[in-house]
Amino acid sequence: MPAGSRSPGPGLPANGQHSPSAGLARLQRTLAAMATAVIGLTVIAIAALFICRAAGVPQQAFGHGILQFAAVFPTPGLAIGLLLAIALIVVSVVQRSRAAR
Template sequence: MTVAEKTPVNDNRNERILAYMLASAIGLSILAIIAVIAGTGFGVRNFGEGVWPFVIVLPTVGLPIGFILLVALIVMNAVKKSRAARDADE
C-alpha cells in the first residue's frame, strides 16, 4: 500500500484551503497597499472617510495573518513529509 493510499483526503483539502486563505490574505493586503498609493496619486487627501480607513488597516491585519498562515502551511507540510518518510521506513 502506497503512502498516497494511506493519506486521507482531508490532509490535501486542509492544505489547499490553507493555501487559498494565505493567498487571499496577502493578495488583498497588496491590493489595499496599491489602492492607497493610487488614491494618493489621484489626489485623495482625506483617508479618514468612506472606505479608506478599512483599506488602510487591511494590510496591518492581513499581512501578519498571511505570515501566520504561511508558517502553519510549512509546518503541516513538514509533518506530512515526516510521516510519509516514517511510514516508508516501516
C-alpha cells in the same frame, strides 16, 4: 450500483473511509487558498492607497468608508497572511514526515 446505494462522493475511496493524508492535503489546500487570499487583498489595499495618494485624495477621505478599510487592512492582513503561510509550512512538514515513515 445497486438501487438505494450512494456513491462515497468526491475525494473518498470506495469504502467511504478518509485517510489521514487526504485530510492533510485538504488542510494544505485550504491554508494555501486562505493565505493567498489574505495576502492578495493586502497587496490590492496597498496598491489602492498608493493610487489614491498619487491622485491627490485628501487625508480626510481616509478617515471613513472603504478608504479607511484600505488604510487599516494591510497591517493585520500581512501578519495574518504570514501566520497562515507558516501554518501551511508546518502542515507540509508533518505530512512529509508521515509519508516518510
